[in-house]
Amino acid sequence: MIKQKKMLTPKEEFSDLEAQLAGTLKPIAPPVDFVKRLRLRIHMPDRHEITLRLTDWRRLFVVFGGVMSGMLLLVTLARTFYYLVGRKM
């Protein structure tokens, strides 16, 4: 049996396609916390800022000195503790 094809106007023809496009191309819900996560990323310092921080020698020197002093203090305390406990044993 020959199926007679119904003549459609271009508008009618496209209305099917447009309906299918509307059903396929829908706004999607991004992953949970997406906005928050990306906001954090955006507030991360960029390379330029990191370079500026590293070239701040005075701050770098204070941080380095602080870390070294802290380590020296820890070593001294550990040695004192070892000396006191070790002598008793």
Add this chain to the structure above:
Amino acid sequence: MTEFEYSEEDVLKSASLGDRDSFGQLYERYAERIFNYIYYRTGNVHDAEDLTARVFQRAMNHIKNYTDRGVPFSAWLYRIAHNLVANWHRDRSRKQEIPLDDLPMLPTKGDHPERNLVRSQEQDALLRIIRTLPPERQSLLILKFVEDMSNAEIGAIMGRSEGAVKSLYHRTLLALRDQLEDQNLNLEGE
């Protein structure tokens, strides 16, 4: 509606003066929309997130250069997104079709969750064909259907007149219909 206390113009003004909180407001206003656009252009959630972040980083760095010359801020953002997606495609040489396995389903807004998990074969096929279209046509369809924009708004983003967008849309539909017919896909009923 309490979402925006200040007009976009005010927020833009203070953001361009370096106020990060104001830029944050713009970010929250447009992040999802830009993500949607990039997701449909790349078909990859992780790259969409990464590129969305880069769009806003670039916008933040250059917002001082943004001046309202009849082009809305959203159009400026979409242009940045368009350029970054173009670079992304160039870098990865992904001119060819992206397998649907790489296209994870994200829930669409407003639908029942169970319905979201099912993407019909016709929709899959249509997405495949859309991905083979030239980038400009893909953008046009995404902006029209996903972002629900008018031809004038799309024209502002694409740097074309409203008539040119209308004409491009018509040619895109013709091309799509031809490709669907080539693949014997019936769109008339489910």
